[in-house]
Amino acid sequence: MSDAFRSQLRALPDFPADLPDFDPTTAPADPVALFRQWLDEALAAGVLQPHACSLATADGRGQPSSRMLILKNIDDDGWHFATSRTSRKGRELSVTPNAALNFYWPQQGRQVRVAGPVVELSAEASAADWQARPANDGSVNPDWQLYAIQPVEIEFWQARHDRRHIRHRYGPDGIPLTRVY
Numbered sequence: 001m002s003d004a005f006r007s008q009l010r011a012l013p014d015f016p017a018d019l020p021d022f023d024p025t026t027a028p029a030d031p032v033a034l035f036r037q038w039l040d041e042a043l044a045a046g047v048l049q050p051h052a053c054s055l056a057t058a059d060g061r062g063q064p065s066s067r068m069l070i071l072k073n074i075d076d077d078g079w080h081f082a083t084s085r086t087s088r089k090g091r092e093l094s095v096t097p098n099a100a101l102n103f104y105w106p107q108q109g110r111q112v113r114v115a116g117p118v119v120e121l122s123a124e125a126s127a128a129d130w131q132a133r134p135a136n137d138g139s140v141n142p143d144w145q146l147y148a149i150q151p152v153e154i155e156f157w158q159a160r161h162d163r164r165h166i167r168h169r170y171g172p173d174g175i176p177l178t179r180v181y
Helices: 002-011 031-044 088-095 123-131
Strands: 052-058 064-070 073-075 078-084 098-105 110-120 144-149 153-158 166-170 176-180
Touching: 031 110, 031 153, 052 088, 064 078, 064 088, 078 088, 078 110, 078 123, 098 144, 123 144
Parallel strands: none
Antiparallel strands: 052 064, 052 098, 073 078, 078 144, 098 110, 110 144, 110 153, 153 166, 166 176
């Protein structure tokens, strides 16, 4: 049974026939500019919810967990997301204020990973985010918290059919590093 399942997994298609090209030598020096470009390209390609991403956190014992959520904004404070302070991710962030986001756009064979420390944004910003939620009924939610990841690493990954995928990483020094694997 295990061999059949492994074979089934190996036979699944990887990426679409047409993948976008990515030349890291022409990438902007600002990783946010590159992210916005890739997000616009994902929208143009018909990717549903391209602002959806996986958020990975860890509890006090280092046990990781991840879940999907929506990117709210990117500004000088960082990459914004929100949750209840009393949720599992809220509790984990209060103990271990570091996290990673991962965006995946399979139609383009692309992903973007963002990692770094997390800060709580203001009560006013959190309340405004809660009020802007589509299903909001006008109530207040004092547990709602808007957070921002302040990246120390942002990595752009482009799949290639020859399996020599491109990783273009912006590190804490701001200098991009590109590798082909």
